[in-house]
Amino acid sequence: MYLYNSATHKKEEFQTHTPGRVEMYTCGPTVYHFAHIGNLRSYIMEDVLEKYLRYAGYEVNRVMNITDVGHLTSDADEGEDKMLKGARREHKTVMEIAQYYTDAFFADCKKLNIKTPDVVQPATGLIPEFIQMVSGLLDKGYAYLAGGNVYFDTSKLERYYVFNDHDEEDLAVGVREGVEEDTNKRNKNDFVLWFTKSKFEDQALKWDSPWGVGYPGWHIECSCISLKYNGEYLDLHCGGVDNAFPHHTNEIAQSESYLGHPWCPQWFHVAHLNTNDGKMSKSKGEFLTVSLLEEKGYDPLAYRYFCLQSHYRKALVFTWENLDNAVAAYQKLIARIAGLKPGGDVDQAVFEQYQAKFNQVMGNDLNTSMGVTALFDVLKAKTDDATKLALIGDFDRVLGLELLKKAAAKREENAKAQTAKTEGGYTVTGEGDPAIDALVMQRYEAKKAKNFAEADRIRDELKAQGVEIVDTKDGASWKRV
RNA sequence: GGUGACAUAGCCAAGUGGUAAGGCAAGAGUCUGCAAAACUCUCAUUCCCCGGUUCAAAUCCGGGUGUCACCUCCA
Numbered sequence: 001m002y003l004y005n006s007a008t009h010k011k012e013e014f015q016t017h018t019p020g021r022v023e024m025y026t027c028g029p030t031v032y033h034f035a036h037i038g039n040l041r042s043y044i045m046e047d048v049l050e051k052y053l054r055y056a057g058y059e060v061n062r063v064m065n066i067t068d069v070g071h072l073t074s075d076a077d078e079g080e081d082k083m084l085k086g087a088r089r090e091h092k093t094v095m096e097i098a099q100y101y102t103d104a105f106f107a108d109c110k111k112l113n114i115k116t117p118d119v120v121q122p123a124t125g126l127i128p129e130f131i132q133m134v135s136g137l138l139d140k141g142y143a144y145l146a147g148g149n150v151y152f153d154t155s156k157l158e159r160y161y162v163f164n165d166h167d168e169e170d171l172a173v174g175v176r177e178g179v180e181e182d183t184n185k186r187n188k189n190d191f192v193l194w195f196t197k198s199k200f201e202d203q204a205l206k207w208d209s210p211w212g213v214g215y216p217g218w219h220i221e222c223s224c225i226s227l228k229y230n231g232e233y234l235d236l237h238c239g240g241v242d243n244a245f246p247h248h249t250n251e252i253a254q255s256e257s258y259l260g261h262p263w264c265p266q267w268f269h270v271a272h273l274n275t276n277d278g279k280m281s282k283s284k285g286e287f288l289t290v291s292l293l294e295e296k297g298y299d300p301l302a303y304r305y306f307c308l309q310s311h312y313r314k315a316l317v318f319t320w321e322n323l324d325n326a327v328a329a330y331q332k333l334i335a336r337i338a339g340l341k342p343g344g345d346v347d348q349a350v351f352e353q354y355q356a357k358f359n360q361v362m363g364n365d366l367n368t369s370m371g372v373t374a375l376f377d378v379l380k381a382k383t384d385d386a387t388k389l390a391l392i393g394d395f396d397r398v399l400g401l402e403l404l405k406k407a408a409a410k411r412e413e414n415a416k417a418q419t420a421k422t423e424g425g426y427t428v429t430g431e432g433d434p435a436i437d438a439l440v441m442q443r444y445e446a447k448k449a450k451n452f453a454e455a456d457r458i459r460d461e462l463k464a465q466g467v468e469i470v471d472t473k474d475g476a477s478w479k480r481v
Numbered sequence: 482g483g484u485g486a487c488a489u490a491g492c493c494a495a496g497u498g499g500u501a502a503g504g505c506a507a508g509a510g511u512c513u514g515c516a517a518a519a520c521u522c523u524c525a526u527u528c529c530c531c532g533g534u535u536c537a538a539a540u541c542c543g544g545g546u547g548u549c550a551c552c553u554c555c556a
Contacts, residue, residue: 007488011497045556046556122496165483166483242551271486274549274550317493325505332505400483471513471518
């Protein structure tokens with residue numbers, strides 16, 4: 001497969017350290033609040049990537065961290081810990097908050113059909129390992145103590161800016177009001193590995209360490225968790241684009257300095273979900289969650305479809321109109337699949353032909369938009385329904401839209417309609433409610449008498465009850481919607 | 482100020498040098514008393530702009546412009 005690699009700025013053939021096996025790491029959520037649908041876009045695309053890798057025959061070991069400590073609102077030893085902020089907002093302990101939002105995160109993932117990673121590791125569960133790594137970096141001379149904190153010395157590296165061509169001189173520090181430069185730092189981009197001194201005194205979670213009681217910096221957790229569960233050679237690291245600098249840059253600095261050899265050659269960055277005025281963000285206050293979509297009557301999987309229609313490396317603009325567009329497309333797709341008749345033999349030649357095409361587009365930098373198009377191509381293909389259903393089921397192992405399941409449910413719903421009444425060649429089919437059958441028949445009588453006002457009145461009355469009439473060739477059918 | 486990504490119809494988009502896929506929306510038709518649903522058809526001489534290379538450019542090169550992101554915590 002070919003994947004765009006943000007470390008080299010090129011599309012490259014995907015390679016693994018151990019043939020056939022992918023060591024994959026994905027940055028997980030900071031569990032101080034609900035994930036918004038912009039956050040979830042990344043997890044959806046990573047999920048599709050993981051599923052495609054498995055589909056393509058790789059064995060995948062996917063690791064994800066849960067940031068439940070040490071995530072400052074700023075890198076400059078300033079501001080508040082996000083976890084603590086969340087806890088204070090809700091009058092709960094930090095650990096209660098972490099558990100609550102971790103559960104909420106995975107509940108959202110489930111609704112979006114995002115597979116839980118093979119390993120999920122909360123940062124607070126690995127403190128001794130963090131300390132060991134920080135000690136190692138100090139021993140090797142890559143870190144220094146200043147003002148009570150341990151910092152990573154970026155000047156010790158030959159190449160620190162791996163994702164872009166920053167010139168240290170040009171980096172703006174404290175761009176935003178209220179962020180002060182940390183004067184303990186020797187270089188502009190040095191970052192904290194371990195805090196013992198913080199400007200806020202009531203940090204809830206603290207651990208003893210060789211440098212005093214404190215807590216880890218944000219970046220160390222990902223390096224350390226990956227090292228523990230993926231081993232010394234990581235194949236693929238994923239995350240949102242905003243993490244490329246400084247978070248991923250710092251991870252590389254730490255990991256390679258500690259290990260003494262190259263660490264992860266391939267980086268997969270997902271672009272943001274934007275609103276009309278820039279990216280969706282928690283710091284802006286209002287944000288959309290999966291629950292909110294559900295409250296508004298949206299199927300979370302329609303949002304997944306919305307994301308798949310676009311490419312992961314392209315900013316996607318969220319508007320309700322765009323989502324409605326996706327909902328219509330998703331529902332039509334399901335309705336068309338529901339119209340296919342299950343059973344019968346699969347035409348192997350046709351199956352392989354279409355499968356190869358799907359494989360090719362998905363293997364081309366995860367072209368999900370073309371992957372979705374492949375579904376429509378199958379529907380239009382000149383082959384039998386059994387083959388079409390088999391292909392759709394096969395593609396959906398990667399796309400994760402639960403197409404067969406939804407189509408089967410729809411088919412079942414349609415089957416509930418049973419012949420209820422036939423009079424004078426006019427057949428009313430419905431879900432088995434004689435009262436409604438009678439009304440539909442009354443409407444027919446009114447139509448026959450050219451009393452269209454009455455006929456429309458009955459249609460409106462049924463609609464108010466949530467019953468939809470569909471006129472057919474020789475009668476009418478109704479269903480509850 | 483620096484760095485990076487992106488720019489194709491009303492919207493989401495494919496396209497990786499050979500003459501603009503697909504989906505949604507819209508319009509027309511069939512059906513219908515009308516509507517809905519369904520089905521059929523239509524819908525970019527042109528790909529942000531200006532140059533260049535080439536028999537041939539949305540695709541390659543140079544120069545602009547615009548949008549977004551990162552340099553603060555964010556997916």
